[in-house]
Amino acid sequence: MLRLLLSSALAASILSIAPARAHDQQLRYDLTVDLAITVSATAGMLLLASPPLSPSTCRLCGAGDVDLETRRALLWRRPKDARNASDLLINSVMPLGSIFATTLSARAAGDGRQGLVDALLVAEAVSIASFTNALVKDVAARRRPSTDAMQFGSRNRSFYSGHTSLAFSLATATAAVSGLRGYEATPWVWGVGLTLASGVGFLRLAGDAHWLTDVLVGAAVGGAIGLAVPWLLHRPLGPRGRWRLAAAPGGLALVF
Secondary structure, three states, X not given: OHHHHHHHHHHHHOOOOOOOOHHHOOOOOOHHHHXXXXXXXXXXXXXXXXXXXXXXXXXXXXXOHHHHHHHHHHOOOOHHHHHXXXXXXXXXXXXXXXXXXXXXXXXXXXXXXXXXXXXXXXHXXXXXXXXXXXXXHHHHOEXXXXXXXXXXXXXXXOOOOHHHHHHHHHHHHHHHHHHHHOOOOHHHHHHHXXXXXXXXXXXXXXXXXXXXXXXXXXXXHHHHHHHHHHHHHHOOOOHHHOOEEEEEOOEEEEEO
């Protein structure tokens, strides 16, 4: 399973955005609107995730053969260690890495303050992905593989994986903003970000917190939202806002 996740990350990293001069890449944004969206989506996510609003009974109470077999194959002897590692990655390593990447890239491009704007645009995409995830969790009300170590109000919120969705939305949003800016480090941001996000997904399986289908859907939805929000809302105007597919070593590249 780890090989599958890492292979997916490597394949997705080929979808790199060709570097261009950063000062030519003036993204569209409105700080007031984007901040309002970020705060509102975050508040909505926290409200939906609160124990009083969490489903008390499961609507999806079982799992298929693939989920069951994957659980038996990947479950660690000490699942809590895997859950703690996934918490460390998603709560510390990946957010700090995203800020580090945007800040250094903006400074290298000649405008360090632009890194703060980049961070807000990434946070906006992540907050929308998190709100979507919280809404689906409460509607689906899927029981987790193990309920022993889950926090109160979380046992029927397995579908789809919030950690995985958050990780992939953070990775793809950071890379998308970097690519739209034309930062030279964009291929590295894609590769490192998606590899770490895949690691989060694997650890959620090893920690018995989610089923395989939870993790796969979380990766797909979170990654799609993280890529779509910067592209739809903030891509540059004019000729540089257009895109095309071009040949690249090992596959295709999305070129802005």
